[in-house]
Amino acid sequence: MSHPPDRPEILDSNHLSARTHEILTSRLSVPGTQPRTLSLQAYAVLDALLLVLLPLDEILPPGTDIAMTARIDAALSGPRDGWRFADLPPDAEAWESALLTLDDVAAEQHGLAFIHLAPDLRGALLDAVMDGQIGLEREGRLTASQMKRWSGDLRGEVVDCVMSDPRIQQALGISSSLTGGDTVFQGFTEVGPDSRESFEPKATAPLLQMAESSE
Helix, strand or coil: CCCCCCCCHHHHCCCCCHHHHHHHHHCCCCCCCCCCCCCHHHHHHHHHHHHHHCCCCCCCCCCCCCCHHHHHHHHCCCCCCCCCCCCCCCHHHHHHHHHHHHHHHHHHHHCCCHHHCCHHHHHHHHHHHHCCCCCCCCCCCCCHHHHHHHHHHHHHHHHHHHHCCHHHHHHHCCCCCCCCCCCCCCCCCCCCCCCCCCCCCCCCCHHHHHHHHCC
């Protein structure tokens, strides 16, 4: 079974423009070891939350870290897209409040900080957030309806972070960035079902390889 290398093969493609190459390559670097936006407490909650929200062990080789927590924290420092729900505070404040709300609820319901809960309990709390069942009516925290709104932002941000990483794109065989180099728009000619161009990456994710072998 093959695995995506530390430097994904798609970064060496001549179907990748210099600007896109620069952006994708930058995503291989960890933004920093300390939070830029969130408090240490909120950052730790986010880190523990991501492990149950979108585990990557069936996509990437064991031990591969795409630094989701650090990248999301850095992204919250802006610039942002300028859009938010009217009943939520600005993004950085909303994320801080939501994560601390989750930590407080974990302590109230289970007597433990969120980061110390077993994965199934963390997942159950996250499900309850998405169902609008968890929130706090106090300053610096989010109500249940606000937490439900925020959970949509959470999922969108996580998917954006994951799918924009070249290691994930290599693992899943995603070729949407390979439209052409700097001098020519090469595009695609094979656009039919189950057809691939010779320059498109072959999926290396264990999950997809197992699916292919069962067909």
